[in-house]
Each structure stands twice: as structure tokens, then as C-alpha cells.
Amino acid sequence: MGRIVVRGGTVVSPSGRWRADVLIDDERIVAVTAPDAAVLPAAGEVAEVDATGCYVIPGGVDVHTHMQLPMGDLTSSDTFASGTAAAAWGGVTTIVDFASQQVGERVLDGLEARHAEAEGQCVIDYAFHQTIGGVDDDSLAAIPTLIEREGISSIKLFMAYPGTYYSDDGQILRAMQVAGEAGMLTMMHAENGIAIDVLRAQAMAAGDTDAVHHGLTRPPELEAEATHRAVQLAKVAGNVPLYIVHLSASQALEEVARARHAGRNVLAETCPQYLYLSLEDHLARPGVEGAAYICSTPLRSRHDHHQKDLWAGLRRDDLAVVATDHCPFCLVDGKDRISEGFTAVPNGIGGVEHRMELIYQGVVTGEITLERWVETCCTTPARVFGMHPRKGEIVPGADADIVVFDPRRTTTLGRAGKHHMAMDHSPWEGITVDGAIDTVISRGEVIVDANGLHGRPGRGRFLRRDRPAVLR
Numbered sequence: 001m002g003r004i005v006v007r008g009g010t011v012v013s014p015s016g017r018w019r020a021d022v023l024i025d026d027e028r029i030v031a032v033t034a035p036d037a038a039v040l041p042a043a044g045e046v047a048e049v050d051a052t053g054c055y056v057i058p059g060g061v062d063v064h065t066h067m068q069l070p071m072g073d074l075t076s077s078d079t080f081a082s083g084t085a086a087a088a089w090g091g092v093t094t095i096v097d098f099a100s101q102q103v104g105e106r107v108l109d110g111l112e113a114r115h116a117e118a119e120g121q122c123v124i125d126y127a128f129h130q131t132i133g134g135v136d137d138d139s140l141a142a143i144p145t146l147i148e149r150e151g152i153s154s155i156k157l158f159m160a161y162p163g164t165y166y167s168d169d170g171q172i173l174r175a176m177q178v179a180g181e182a183g184m185l186t187m188m189h190a191e192n193g194i195a196i197d198v199l200r201a202q203a204m205a206a207g208d209t210d211a212v213h214h215g216l217t218r219p220p221e222l223e224a225e226a227t228h229r230a231v232q233l234a235k236v237a238g239n240v241p242l243y244i245v246h247l248s249a250s251q252a253l254e255e256v257a258r259a260r261h262a263g264r265n266v267l268a269e270t271c272p273q274y275l276y277l278s279l280e281d282h283l284a285r286p287g288v289e290g291a292a293y294i295c296s297t298p299l300r301s302r303h304d305h306h307q308k309d310l311w312a313g314l315r316r317d318d319l320a321v322v323a324t325d326h327c328p329f330c331l332v333d334g335k336d337r338i339s340e341g342f343t344a345v346p347n348g349i350g351g352v353e354h355r356m357e358l359i360y361q362g363v364v365t366g367e368i369t370l371e372r373w374v375e376t377c378c379t380t381p382a383r384v385f386g387m388h389p390r391k392g393e394i395v396p397g398a399d400a401d402i403v404v405f406d407p408r409r410t411t412t413l414g415r416a417g418k419h420h421m422a423m424d425h426s427p428w429e430g431i432t433v434d435g436a437i438d439t440v441i442s443r444g445e446v447i448v449d450a451n452g453l454h455g456r457p458g459r460g461r462f463l464r465r466d467r468p469a470v471l472r
Helices: 080-089 107-118 137-149 169-181 193-205 212-216 220-236 250-261 272-276 279-283 287-291 306-316 335-340 355-364 370-384
Strands: 003-013 016-025 028-033 047-050 055-058 060-062 092-099 125-131 154-158 185-189 242-244 266-270 402-412 432-442 445-449
Touching: 003 370, 003 402, 016 055, 016 370, 055 370, 060 355, 060 370, 080 092, 080 432, 080 445, 092 107, 092 432, 107 125, 107 137, 137 169, 154 169, 169 185, 169 220, 185 220, 193 212, 212 279, 220 242, 220 250, 250 266, 250 306, 266 306, 272 306, 272 355, 287 335, 306 370, 355 370, 355 402, 355 432
Parallel strands: 003 047, 003 055, 060 092, 092 125, 125 154, 154 185, 185 242, 242 266
Antiparallel strands: 003 016, 016 028, 055 402, 402 432, 432 445
């Protein structure tokens, strides 16, 4: 890999922006200096990336993806190879995916199986969270081992999906206590799954089977109720750190904001789909067109100011992170199961390729600052999940994960434009955004540039993560 100078750009961090050149030696950043400083090699002595007129930002860190995730008799359509390649095209240099355990299974067996699936396949660096779907004495005993021996510093619990991943309040409390004692972060899918299953059954019995009823049977109130309950359980467990995933509703955001303002150790993420897509405009489309937008938590009504409130939450830091919950399924032999009703459709939307571009639109429209874009998509996710300062910031000693982003260009998303995810459709089809990914560097290697994708499956490394830094 050798030495590279990224020259002529504007480096952006959460604390500001400045004209600077970046010197890379092998896999690490060794200097961030004033343009053409004496410490830099002379032009022509080393490889150079011309960043004139561009922003030089840390490689994106997407801490919520689901590559080749089994869901019933289906599997999400992006493999670790195809999904991490699409991520690279989108300026993402690190993902955190999930190892899974359900009732009757052993935690470390599921982790071993997940390692086998990902090993030798990833184009970019990757890590795992551990889903605990069967909370019992055996799985609780395994939790400290995750951080002590496996480099996994976060678990995920579910208040939804009875019969597969659901945990009751007592199980959640016990898992939070054990994770907190080990210095780990508890992630939570916060929806009242018991009540939702009643509403789903009632809708199907009444013949309300279209995709829009997926959203109508998962109302904002049940996301807010579960979020409130998760916050209270985390408090009772000893004010242990809690991270709410894929927050979509204003009412749930209010619960997070209230907890944070009271000094609780609570953080939350949202996703691009909740900032841009809606129940009426997308989920309510007929047939498979609407089914393409089935995900959980669901898209919310554009009439209820959810999107406005989520952007405000990002500005105020009540929402700390933007991730994707990338979990794509094709229309054919996937979303087309809408013919059997919305309950038969696999949940998930693809987005790992477009998060950086889509959230940059918030900079263009004045919703967030350039610095906040970098903070929510790069630095904070790395810090919260135990990867900073190795990842998430352009500083000496960090991994040389760098994106050159050109604000002067535009990008058209979807199969008619930029589309590398393993999907036969795009939820972002035809949308043209300001800005473009110009060059992507991962650990000192140019893996994307104007000539295409150069990174190959197997070059990505598994990241053993430290305990999270979550107090904010």
C-alpha cells in the first residue's frame, strides 16, 4: 500500500473544518497538516489523491446492517461480499452486523457460525453485535465472555417478534444487569410486540392485507410505550447504557429526549428511510410496490411531523447516530409474498450504499451542519461502539479510512443510476442528490475511485471492539 497524500481538500471533523492535506503511511494516518507543509513528500514522490474542491471525511461507519440474514425460509439478498462492496461504493468503510441466538440455541455457537459466514468475504472492515433472542441462564453466562474474549461489546434485545426474538420485561432486566456489569451496551428493538401481534391478526381477519396495514398495525404509540419501558428498565438495572435502534416516531423520540435530559445513559439512532420516506407515499402503494417498503419499525405518516422531529433530534443530539438497518429482500421471491398478506412479507429495506449521500442532503437543506453529518455517520457510531479513535475520525494514528466527497457533483440513486446492492429494485429509485462519492480509502488502500471498485472480498478484517464510550 505504501504512502499516499490526500491533497487539496477540506478535512471535516465533528469540531470543525479546515484546509489540510492528509499523509497516509501503509494502513494508518500519520499526519494531518497545513496544505503543502514541509512534512509532506513533494509532489510526484508518492501516490496522490487530488481532493481539490472536495470534503475529506472519515470513512462511514454503519453500525446496523443485516447481511445474509435468515428470515423464515428466506435470506436477505446481500451477502457479506455483495453488501460490503455496496457499502464501499457508498463511502462506508466499517459495518457492524449481528450474530444471532434464539430460544434453545447457544450464544457462542451462533457467533461461531456468523464468523464462518463472513470470514474471507468482506470488502471492508466489519464487527458484530450479539443478538440474544433466548434469555436464560446459559445465554446470560455467555454475555461477559463476548467482551472478555470475543471483542463484542454490545448485545441486542427485542421487545417485538414473540416466538423468535422476543424477551419479556424480566428477561430484559436480567440481560441488562449482566451486560451493564460487564461494561457492555444494550441495544433495543423497542416496539410492543404483544400488542402489535393482536393488531396484525385483527387486520388480517378483517381482510386488511395490503402493505399499508403493516404500518397501521405498528402505531407510533406502541413504539413510544416500548421505548419508555426500555428506558425505565435500564434505570432499574443501574442506569446501564441503552441504545434504541431504528427510531422512527416522534413519540418515541420524546421518550429518549426526556431520558437524556434527566441524565440517563440513553442514546438512539434513526435511519434514512424515516427521514425521507412515508406511509402514504411509499408503503401505501399497491401490491408489491408498497411491500418493497415494509420494514420495522415502519415508515410513518407524513402528516404527523415525524420527519421534522427526527431532523430536530439529530440537531439536538437526542438522536446520536444515523445507521441503515440494511436488510434487503428482492421483489421476486421476497416482497411479492404480499399476495399472501402483509404478514407474509419479509421486513427490510436496502440502504447501506446511500446513507452518506442521503444524510448529506440535510446539510444542503440546512437541517444539520457539515460537522454534524460527519459526527452522526462516522465519529459517534465509532465512539459509541468501541472503535474510536481507530475508526471515525481523521487523526494521526487512526486507520486510514477516508472518503473524498465532491459537493459539486450530483448522484442519481437506483438501478438507473448508482446501484450496487443485490436487489432487483431500489427504494431510492430515481432520486437525484447533491454530492458524490469520489474516492474511498480503506486502511490505506484505494478501494473505490473513478475507475471503479478495487477492493476485493476478503480484504476486510474483523474488528475486536472495546467497551463503548456512551456517556454524552
